[in-house]
Amino acid sequence: MSGDSSASVGVTLVSGGTITSPLGFAAGGVFIGLKTRGEDKLDLALLVSDALCSVGGVFTTSAIRSATVDLDRERVARGRARALIVNAGIANTCVGAQGYKDAEEMTRLAADALGVAAEDVLVCSTGVIGVELPMSLIRSGVSEIAPDDDGGNQLARAMMTTDTHPKETAVSFTASTGQTITIGGVAKGSGMIHPNMATMLSFAATDAAVDAGFLQTTVKAVADETYNMLTVDGDSSTNDTFLAFANGRAGNPVIDERSPDAAAFRAALHRVCTDLTRMLARDGEGASRLITVQVDGARSDADARKAAKTIAGSNLVKSAVYGADPNWGRLMMALGRSGAEAVEERVDLFVNGVCIMEAGTPIPFHRDAVVAMMSGEQVDFRVSLNLADGAATAFGCDLTEQYVIINSAYTT
Amino acid sequence: MSGDSSASVGVTLVSGGTITSPLGFAAGGVFIGLKTRGEDKLDLALLVSDALCSVGGVFTTSAIRSATVDLDRERVARGRARALIVNAGIANTCVGAQGYKDAEEMTRLAADALGVAAEDVLVCSTGVIGVELPMSLIRSGVSEIAPDDDGGNQLARAMMTTDTHPKETAVSFTASTGQTITIGGVAKGSGMIHPNMATMLSFAATDAAVDAGFLQTTVKAVADETYNMLTVDGDSSTNDTFLAFANGRAGNPVIDERSPDAAAFRAALHRVCTDLTRMLARDGEGASRLITVQVDGARSDADARKAAKTIAGSNLVKSAVYGADPNWGRLMMALGRSGAEAVEERVDLFVNGVCIMEAGTPIPFHRDAVVAMMSGEQVDFRVSLNLADGAATAFGCDLTEQYVIINSAYTT
Numbered sequence: 001m002s003g004d005s006s007a008s009v010g011v012t013l014v015s016g017g018t019i020t021s022p023l024g025f026a027a028g029g030v031f032i033g034l035k036t037r038g039e040d041k042l043d044l045a046l047l048v049s050d051a052l053c054s055v056g057g058v059f060t061t062s063a064i065r066s067a068t069v070d071l072d073r074e075r076v077a078r079g080r081a082r083a084l085i086v087n088a089g090i091a092n093t094c095v096g097a098q099g100y101k102d103a104e105e106m107t108r109l110a111a112d113a114l115g116v117a118a119e120d121v122l123v124c125s126t127g128v129i130g131v132e133l134p135m136s137l138i139r140s141g142v143s144e145i146a147p148d149d150d151g152g153n154q155l156a157r158a159m160m161t162t163d164t165h166p167k168e169t170a171v172s173f174t175a176s177t178g179q180t181i182t183i184g185g186v187a188k189g190s191g192m193i194h195p196n197m198a199t200m201l202s203f204a205a206t207d208a209a210v211d212a213g214f215l216q217t218t219v220k221a222v223a224d225e226t227y228n229m230l231t232v233d234g235d236s237s238t239n240d241t242f243l244a245f246a247n248g249r250a251g252n253p254v255i256d257e258r259s260p261d262a263a264a265f266r267a268a269l270h271r272v273c274t275d276l277t278r279m280l281a282r283d284g285e286g287a288s289r290l291i292t293v294q295v296d297g298a299r300s301d302a303d304a305r306k307a308a309k310t311i312a313g314s315n316l317v318k319s320a321v322y323g324a325d326p327n328w329g330r331l332m333m334a335l336g337r338s339g340a341e342a343v344e345e346r347v348d349l350f351v352n353g354v355c356i357m358e359a360g361t362p363i364p365f366h367r368d369a370v371v372a373m374m375s376g377e378q379v380d381f382r383v384s385l386n387l388a389d390g391a392a393t394a395f396g397c398d399l400t401e402q403y404v405i406i407n408s409a410y411t412t
Numbered sequence: 413m414s415g416d417s418s419a420s421v422g423v424t425l426v427s428g429g430t431i432t433s434p435l436g437f438a439a440g441g442v443f444i445g446l447k448t449r450g451e452d453k454l455d456l457a458l459l460v461s462d463a464l465c466s467v468g469g470v471f472t473t474s475a476i477r478s479a480t481v482d483l484d485r486e487r488v489a490r491g492r493a494r495a496l497i498v499n500a501g502i503a504n505t506c507v508g509a510q511g512y513k514d515a516e517e518m519t520r521l522a523a524d525a526l527g528v529a530a531e532d533v534l535v536c537s538t539g540v541i542g543v544e545l546p547m548s549l550i551r552s553g554v555s556e557i558a559p560d561d562d563g564g565n566q567l568a569r570a571m572m573t574t575d576t577h578p579k580e581t582a583v584s585f586t587a588s589t590g591q592t593i594t595i596g597g598v599a600k601g602s603g604m605i606h607p608n609m610a611t612m613l614s615f616a617a618t619d620a621a622v623d624a625g626f627l628q629t630t631v632k633a634v635a636d637e638t639y640n641m642l643t644v645d646g647d648s649s650t651n652d653t654f655l656a657f658a659n660g661r662a663g664n665p666v667i668d669e670r671s672p673d674a675a676a677f678r679a680a681l682h683r684v685c686t687d688l689t690r691m692l693a694r695d696g697e698g699a700s701r702l703i704t705v706q707v708d709g710a711r712s713d714a715d716a717r718k719a720a721k722t723i724a725g726s727n728l729v730k731s732a733v734y735g736a737d738p739n740w741g742r743l744m745m746a747l748g749r750s751g752a753e754a755v756e757e758r759v760d761l762f763v764n765g766v767c768i769m770e771a772g773t774p775i776p777f778h779r780d781a782v783v784a785m786m787s788g789e790q791v792d793f794r795v796s797l798n799l800a801d802g803a804a805t806a807f808g809c810d811l812t813e814q815y816v817i818i819n820s821a822y823t824t
Contacts, residue, residue: 064748064756094744094756096773129741130774238748315727316819323820329541332506336476336650344476344506361508362542399820401813407728408735408811 009264010173011271014182017170018152022182022207024050024249027151029158032141034089034127034134044141045158047203048083048114053245054212055081055122056219060240066092067099071107072122072241079212081245082120084203085110086159087138088188092125093238095132102133109142124201124241126161126189152184159188159201162406167279171268176260179252181208185272187280189237200227200280202242204272208265209248211256218266219244226273229305229394230281231313244269281395282377286402290378291321291395295340298390303340307383308394310338318399324374326351328362335383342385350382421676422585423683426594429582430564434594434619436462436661439563441570444553446501446539446546456553457570459615460495460526465657466624467493467534468631472652478504479511483519484534484653491624493657494532496615497522498571499550500600504537505650507544514545521554536613536653538573538601564596571600571613574818579691583680587664588672593620594662597684599692601649612639612692614654616684620677621660623668630678631656638685641717641806642693643725656681693807694789698814702790703733703807707752710802715752719795720806722750730811736786738763740774747795754797762794 020027029045057076059069075081085106092099107121114121125133156166170184187202210218223242248254255261282290293312298304311317314334320327328349335342349357352373356365373379379398432439441457469488471481487493497518504511519533526533537545568578582596599614622630635654660666667673694702705724710716723729726746732739740761747754761769764785768777785791791810 060749062745062748063750063752063754064744064759094741094772094774096757129744238745315815319816319819322816325820329506332476332541333474333650336474337472338475340475342475345508347476360506362506399816401816403727404731404734404811404813404816407731408737 009267011171011264011268012173014170014172017184018168019047019155019184019186019203019205020149020152021170021184022205022249024207024247025184025205026147026149027155028145028147029151029154030141030144032137034087034137035161042154042158043089044087044138044145045155046083046085046110046114046142046145046147047155047205048116048147049205049245049247051247051249052080052082052120053247054079054210054215055243055245056212056216057241057243058220058223060237062238064094064238066125066239067103068092068123068125069239069241071100071103072124072243075119075122076243080120081122082116083110083114084122084124084243085142086124086155086201088159088161089127090125090131090133091127091129091239092133094130098132102135105135106138109139113142113145122243124239126159126201126239129238152186156186159186161189162285163188164283167276167283169272169275171271173264173268175250175252177252179250181250181252181265181268182206183268183272185276187276189280200237200240202227202273202276204244204269206244206246207248207250208246209250209252209254210246210265211254214256214262215244215246217257218269222266222269222273225270226277229309229392230277231309231394231396277395281397284397285406286400287397288400289321289398291318291397292378292380293394293396294380294382295385296382296391297385297387299341299388300390301392302390304390304392307335307338307340307342308392310334311381311383312394312396315399318396321374321379322398322400324371326356326367326370326374328356331381331383341387343387346386348384348386352380421679423583423676423680424585426582426584429596430580431459431567431596431598431615431617432561432564433582433596434617434661436619436659437596437617438559438561439567440557440559441563441566442553442556444549446499446549447573454566454570455501456499456550456557457567458495458497458522458526458554458557458559459567459617460528460559461617461657461659463659463661464492464494464532465659466491466622466627467655467657468624468628469653469655470632470635472649474650476506476650478537478651479515480504480535480537481651481653483512483515484536484655487531487534488655492532493534494528495522495526496534496536496655497554498536498567498613500571500573501539502537502543502545503539503541503651504545506542510544514547517547518550521551525554525557534655536651538571538613538651541650564598568598571598573601574697575600576695579688579695581684581687583683585676585680587662589664591662591664593664593677593680594618595680595684597688599688601692612649612652614639614685614688616656616681618656618658619660619662620658621662621664621666622658622677623666626668626674627656627658629669630681634678634681634685637682637804638689641721641804642689643721643806643808689807693809696809697818698812699809700812701733701810703730703809704790704792705806705808706792706794707797708794708803709797709799711753711800712802713804714802716802716804719747719750719752719754720804722746723793723795724806724808727811730808733786733791734810734812736783738768738779738782738786740768743793743795753799755799758798760796760798764792
């Protein structure tokens with residue numbers, strides 16, 4: 001059984017939270033001209049911890065990927081890092097051998113500016129594919145960045161491409177040994193929804209002391225239930241990356257899988273990533289509504305994930321949601337082709353809590369009321385398969401004419 | 413290596429060909445009120461052979477499927493059939509146990525009208541899900557149908573839902589023993605593109621004598637390279653069915669896998685299904701352009717199929733084609749996430765024959781010329797992976813605002 005159990009373990013939202021809400025993290029950004037200048041734009045940023053961090057990360061599985069992914073994967077495997085440099089506007093992808101050289105140089109530039117070791121710096125890029133980074137701009141830009149502990153929002157803005165607003169949050173909980181532990185998170189893009197071949201990037205920072213192996217396991221598990229359950233248009237990127245840094249400044253005993261705080265830490269990170277996932281889905285290209293698809297009663301969690309993602313990703317379901325149409329036939333179609341075990345005579349369907357099909361038979365519902373509910377900002381589907389206790393939730397958005405207009409008008 | 417080798421084995425197009433072009437097949441249709449009456453509409457049809465046929469078939473793999481699929485699968489497993497009854501307007505899906513009873517009764521009604529055995533009749537339905545068939549209309553309608561050997565076009569029209577025109581063709585070739593062998597084919601819908609939860613249905617009829625086992629193997633292989641390579645919106649239906657009937661009226665020696673005519677028969681069926689697949693893609697909802705994606709040099713044919721289908725099915729690629737935008741970054745992104753082995757430094761990309769990327773590096777191309785080529789009725793992508801000799805071709809269509817409008821405006 002998956003799901004958000006953050007409330008039950010005392011996880012609370014930090015007001016105005018950013019990635020620099022936890023102790024010991026600083027960030028800052030500048031505009032160096034990688035993206036078209038707009039009001040208040042930034043496109044290059046640094047994140048740094050005042051102590052070495054344990055680190056975990058997950059990356060795109062695409063066979064065509066940015067050099068930054070290869071470099072970060074190598075460094076994350078060592079389990080430690082201290083800083084991050086990120087740019088928006090150019091993805092550093094499909095540029096041949098120059099890509100890895102430029103990614104490495106970016107980490108050296110950040111290391112020199114911050115006074116840390118280059119091998120402890122990670123790097124992410126997002127933006128246009130097939131264009132080399134203008135390294136001279138980056139060389140001069142890095143030294144202009146002045147990270148401080150209120151700088152989280154600058155980093156959130158500097159990683160945006162066609163995002164309409166920055167996406168950031170933070171939560172805290174009290175460790176069993178009394179310390180307050182804070183986790184901040186930031187994200188941009190969502191899958192391949194963005195016309196500049198943009199990317200889903202997300203970073204989390206915490207002042208908890210966390211064992212690197214446990215952090216990696218937790219990052220992977222949480223990503224599978226949040227970012228990997230987000231579908232905007234079925235496309236995924238060459239640069240997708242989620243990194244988590246834990247610097248231990250809260251002074252708690254190191255959290256590992258046997259720690260009494262393991263569940264709370266996992267729930268807190270889950271909450272951060274769930275909230276960011278919802279923000280990403282809501283900001284999907286051309287989207288007018290957030291869609292959530294909760295599947296329960298599946299033969300397994302894996303089956304539930306398949307069913308939920310297939311329904312949330314169906315163009316026909318997404319179009320129906322745009323039209324506020326409780327078109328249950330499309331849900332059944334998508335369920336049927338998902339590969340998840342389903343027995344028609346057992347399926348119950350709900351739209352925003354209203355049952356519209358029970359045991360495989362459509363039941364009369366007050367159509368106008370359901371249409372009215374579906375006309376809001378969020379449409380929640382629940383599909384009960386009534387086979388076993390596998391469960392999962394997927395996130396998506398509706399498909400609108402605006403999506404097509406944005407993505408057909410864009411020019412490489 | 414897959415592909416169309418029909419030209420090399422002397423397969424020729426039959427002018428004005430339909431499913432009743434081969435000897436011994438008759439068809440006819442009537443309008444009984446299952447779909448909204450329009451000018452010249454038909455919605456119930458029969459196909460019958462004057463001799464028992466060997467038969468092959470492939471069906472939707474969806475877990476939620478029409479009762480007709482279950483019934484046909486049982487009967488096709490026997491390897492023989494003689495007639496088919498098909499209706500449009502109502503899918504006979506998600507109606508509980510009544511669905512199978514109604515499907516069975518439809519075959520009995522057809523059998524009585526045609527004077528054949530009920531177990532030799534197959535049945536297909538397409539249209540709205542969750543509505544029971546009005547059997548009284550079907551009972552009286554079947555007896556009004558007068559199949560004749562010019563009736564192929566009536567069947568093609570009677571199976572249409574939101575198709576804008578009937579889709580039918582026929583080809584012939586000369587057997588090694590001198591007989592002329594004809595294969596006629598008909599299709600409707602394409603995947604789940606149609607708002608009424610409509611279906612991809614296709615039927616082929618031939619006067620060749622064909623071994624039932626060989627026919628089944630050939631139907632499966634050809635469908636994998638044609639209909640199963642067609643993607644309009646990634647959705648697939650509860651009712652998808654492709655059936656082939658072979659009545660032996662041409663008088664040729666029975667074709668099996670060791671027959672000297674095996675390759676020609678396969679090529680001829682491949683040609684019929686390829687032509688119908690192109691017609692289906694071109695008639696995709698809201699589509700303005702046909703897209704073909706040819707992948708060669710893949711590690712295996714299976715890898716090539718994955719890559720071609722993923723590219724043809726990508727909303728971002730489809731939107732770019734609508735905008736006549738040679739956005740190669742999106743092709744690389746879709747290739748990368750397809751699961752096919754790809755090495756960036758080896759990939760060549762072509763748009764309508766013009767190379768736009770060589771060995772993973774974008775090359776200068778005359779942009780205006782490529783945009784002009786992409787503004788036509790068909791856009792052909794070729795992706796050479798230069799790894800081995802796996803090849804495949806996928807078919808699709810562009811994504812337009814009209815698709816969204818059609819599918820959000822439709823009401824269950």
